[in-house]
Amino acid sequence: MTVRAGSKAGADGAAAAASAVTATSSAMATGQDPGYGPGQGQGHTPAPRRWQRFSPLVRLGRFAVYLGSVAAIVWSLRTIEVIPEFLYDAPEQTADLFRRMWPFDWPYWEEAIRAALIETFHIATLGTVLALMMAIPLSFLAARNFTRHVGLNWLAQFIFVSSRSVNSLIWALLFVAIFGPGALAGVLSIAFRSIGFIGKLFCEALEEAHPGPIEALTAAGAPRSLVLAKGYWPQVEPAFWSLALLRWDINIRESAVLGLVGAGGIGVALDAALNNLYWDQVGLILAVIFAVVIVTEVVTSWLRARVI
Amino acid sequence: MAARTGSEAAAARLPPSPRVAFAPNWAARAGWVLLALYVVYATGQLEISLDRVIRGLENAQRFLGRMFPPNLEADKLELIRAGIVESLQIAVLATAAGIALSLPLGLAAARNLAPPWLSGAMRVVIAVCRSFHPVIVAILFVKAVGFGALAGVLALIVSTMGFVSKLFAEVVEEMDPGQVEAVRATGAGFLNVLVMGVLPQVMSRFIGLSVYQFDSNLRNSTMVGIVGGGGIGAPLFTAYQRFDYDVVMTILIVIIALILLCEVVSGRVRRVFQ
Numbered sequence: 001m002t003v004r005a006g007s008k009a010g011a012d013g014a015a016a017a018a019s020a021v022t023a024t025s026s027a028m029a030t031g032q033d034p035g036y037g038p039g040q041g042q043g044h045t046p047a048p049r050r051w052q053r054f055s056p057l058v059r060l061g062r063f064a065v066y067l068g069s070v071a072a073i074v075w076s077l078r079t080i081e082v083i084p085e086f087l088y089d090a091p092e093q094t095a096d097l098f099r100r101m102w103p104f105d106w107p108y109w110e111e112a113i114r115a116a117l118i119e120t121f122h123i124a125t126l127g128t129v130l131a132l133m134m135a136i137p138l139s140f141l142a143a144r145n146f147t148r149h150v151g152l153n154w155l156a157q158f159i160f161v162s163s164r165s166v167n168s169l170i171w172a173l174l175f176v177a178i179f180g181p182g183a184l185a186g187v188l189s190i191a192f193r194s195i196g197f198i199g200k201l202f203c204e205a206l207e208e209a210h211p212g213p214i215e216a217l218t219a220a221g222a223p224r225s226l227v228l229a230k231g232y233w234p235q236v237e238p239a240f241w242s243l244a245l246l247r248w249d250i251n252i253r254e255s256a257v258l259g260l261v262g263a264g265g266i267g268v269a270l271d272a273a274l275n276n277l278y279w280d281q282v283g284l285i286l287a288v289i290f291a292v293v294i295v296t297e298v299v300t301s302w303l304r305a306r307v308i
Numbered sequence: 309m310a311a312r313t314g315s316e317a318a319a320a321r322l323p324p325s326p327r328v329a330f331a332p333n334w335a336a337r338a339g340w341v342l343l344a345l346y347v348v349y350a351t352g353q354l355e356i357s358l359d360r361v362i363r364g365l366e367n368a369q370r371f372l373g374r375m376f377p378p379n380l381e382a383d384k385l386e387l388i389r390a391g392i393v394e395s396l397q398i399a400v401l402a403t404a405a406g407i408a409l410s411l412p413l414g415l416a417a418a419r420n421l422a423p424p425w426l427s428g429a430m431r432v433v434i435a436v437c438r439s440f441h442p443v444i445v446a447i448l449f450v451k452a453v454g455f456g457a458l459a460g461v462l463a464l465i466v467s468t469m470g471f472v473s474k475l476f477a478e479v480v481e482e483m484d485p486g487q488v489e490a491v492r493a494t495g496a497g498f499l500n501v502l503v504m505g506v507l508p509q510v511m512s513r514f515i516g517l518s519v520y521q522f523d524s525n526l527r528n529s530t531m532v533g534i535v536g537g538g539g540i541g542a543p544l545f546t547a548y549q550r551f552d553y554d555v556v557m558t559i560l561i562v563i564i565a566l567i568l569l570c571e572v573v574s575g576r577v578r579r580v581f582q
Contacts, residue, residue, distance in 0.1 A: 061580035073404045076397035080461075081538075086454030094452040122350040129347055165567045169443065169531050170560065173548055177371050179364035183354035257441045260534065261545075264354070274447060286444070293439035 101283030108281045112269050113288055120265035120292075123183055123258070124251040127190025132244055134191065135199040142199065143206035146232065156199070164196030168254045172263040183264035190251050190258070197250075198243050205239035206232065241307055249300045256289050371553065378561060379554035388559055391533070391540035392566060398460045398529040398539050399522060405461070406468025406525075407518040413469060414476030414514075421480060421506070434477075437470030442528045446537035460537030464525045471524070472517050476510070479517075483509045515581045519574045526570055530563050 054062070140146050142156035171189035179185050214231040222230070259267020266285060273281035416422045417430035446463035453459050483506065491505035533541020540559060547555035 058580060065577050065580060069404070072400045076400040080394070080397045080401065080457050082458045083454060083456050086456065087458075090453045093454075097448065097451050119354065122354055126347065126350050126354070129343070161568070162564070165527075165564045165571075166560070167527050167531050169534065170544075170563075173545075173556075174371075177548070177553070178368045179360065180367075184356045184360060184364075187354065187356065253439070253441055257443045260443065270444075282447075286440070289444070290436070290439050294435065 097279065100279035103280065104284040104287065105278065105280040106284070108273075108284055109288075113266065113285060116259075116266040116269045117288060117292065119183055120255050120259075120267075121252070123186040123190060123263075123265050124248060124255040127187045127255065128194060128244065128248045128251050130187060130191035131194035131198055131247065135195045136202060136240075138195065139199045139203035139206060140228070140232075142203040145207055145209070145211070146228075156203075160196040160199040160203075162196070163192055163194075164200070166193070168193035169257065169261060172258045172261050176262045181262035181264070186255060186258045186263035186265055189263055190255055193254070194247050194251060198247055201243055202236070202239060205236045205243075209235040242304060245300045245304055245307075249296055252296045253293055256292075374551075374553040375557040377554065378558040379552070380558065384555055384558065387543050388540065388562055391543045391559075392562055394457055395526070395529040395533075395539035395541075396566075398457050398464060398532070398537075399526040402461045402464030402468055402529070403518065403522045403525050406465045406521070407472055407514075409465065410469050410472035410476060410518075411514070414473035415480060415502070415506070417473060417477040418480035420483075420485070427477075430473075430477075434470055434474050437466050438474060439470075440466075442467040443531055443535055443537075446532040447535045450536040455536045455538075457538030460529060460532040460539055463532055463537055464528060467528065468521050468525060472514075472521050475517050476514055479510050479513045480506065512581050516578050519577050519581075523567070523570055523574050527567060 138156045138159060141152050142160065144153055147153060147156075168189050171192050172185060175185035175188045175192075179188070209232055213235070214227055217227045217231045255265050255267075256270075257267050259265045259269070260271050262268070262271075266289065270282065270285045273279075273285060413430055413434065417427050417434060419427045421427075422430070442463050445466045446459055449459035449462045453462065487509060488501060488505040491501050496504065530540050530544070533539040533543070534545045536542070540563065544556065544559045544563075547553075547559065
């Protein structure tokens with residue numbers, strides 16, 4: 001009994017020590033004020049120090065966040081409209097869903113899915129290429145070390161933010177209204193959604209570029225285009241490729257749903273199957289999408305290991 | 309890069325006498341040419357032509373003309389307010405439930421904590437959650453639990469679990485094993501090791517991920533309505549299909565304002581928890 005009590009006390013002590021270590025190490029790592037409590041730095045007083053991990057302001061902020069989150073959750077739970085009648089037969093409906101999906105409608109692969117899949121692939125890839133073509137010049141405009149003009153920096157950042165805050169499905173709605181249903185709308189919506197993502201991250205990579213080679217080239221009298229090609233580009237090329245791959249991976253996933261609003265690709269087939277309640281076709285399409293996403297992930301991680 | 313390693317090998321083989329500053333990298337250039345060829349080929353496949361783009365630009369003029377001024381009638385605003393509130397509720401509930409489920413899922417998927425059979429199984433679960441767009445998951449849940457906000461919440465819970473637990477498992481795998489060993493050496497049980505050794509190290513990253521995911525859920529909660537999952541997406545899609553483009557414009561402005569506001573707030577929250 002005594003032994004157990006002793007070991008428990010020991011565990012508590014070690015745990016306290018461990019969390020104290022975390023406190024100091026994380027404070028050092030982030031370079032913040034550790035924010036120990038009163039008594040710190042007064043070496044002449046032997047009084048017991050009170051160690052506190054965070055400064056009062058941080059603790060207040062965290063408390064406010066906790067309080068706000070709980071309030072938001074409670075508010076949502078109390079006011080969200082859920083129709084309970086629908087829930088009674090949910091297990092039945094789910095079982096029905098899977099029963100109708102299997103066996104898959106395999107002939108549908110030849111009929112429609114293969115062509116739609118290729119179209120999806122083209123939409124994602126072309127969209128990514130188009131996004132890169134638009135985002136890279138813009139991120140040079142946004143990078144404060146390359147373009148020394150605050151107005152232009154802000155303009156480019158504004159374009160990035162507006163591109164990112166509109167969902168790709170909304171972009172697709174807009175482009176379908178403009179160019180009519182089809183792959184063109186899909187390519188453009190993928191591209192416009194990706195500009196903000198690629199531009200923001202590529203701009204950060206540019207701003208982190210080492211100034212040494214750039215200064216050397218400038219001092220040697222290189223024209224600005226050569227400074228760009230031989231000073232900046234070799235430094236940001238790995239970032240460029242990893243961003244391109246990452247976004248391509250995401251875009252394959254996104255382009256699968258664009259067809260729901262008429263922007264081409266496998267989503268069109270999915271929409272048709274859903275509207276006709278052909279769940280066996282829906283099941284096949286979902287399985288195909290799953291396979292494509294897995295293959296894409298394997299390919300991109302292989303390329304990333306090899307290329308970058 | 310394959311091309312670069314090729315040129316490095318060539319540089320090692322060649323004698324250093326004919327030194328060319330910035331030697332051309334032929335393999336990379338060939339790659340760019342291939343990419344250009346692919347673009348031309350795929351553009352042809354998708355039947356994209358300059359003619360269509362130009363015709364579209366005329367359309368765009370008409371389209372944008374009908375979007376302005378945004379529709380600010382009281383009944384429309386009331387509809388939009390209800391939709392936005394529902395989207396917010398969906399995002400809040402999905403994030404809360406999703407991160408509550410991601411915590412154990414991420415810990416179980418971390419290879420340095422869980423036995424291989426468990427982490428392997430959890431990784432498959434995460435891969436399935438991640439590979440479908442939330443809107444597609446929402447389609448399935450609309451069939452399972454009917455139209456309305458619940459389907460949207462469930463769909464976003466799935467995508468939250470996919471994203472948060474994958475990255476959380478990576479964070480856990482990168483943590484410092486020393487502290488865990490120290491706690492374990494005192495004879496602490498598994499739960500104590502978890503609470504005292506693991507969680508203090510990874511909690512701030514986990515909260516950062518959750519805050520990021522809330523932003524992402526909010527964006528997607530405005531979209532699940534297109535397939536019947538509740539939120540602002542349904543009024544948006546209805547207005548779009550009825551060619552009420554001025555209402556579409558109002559909804560878009562509200563959505564963008566809400567997302568930007570949430571980005572500011574979540575930036576603040578992340579700074580508090582860093």
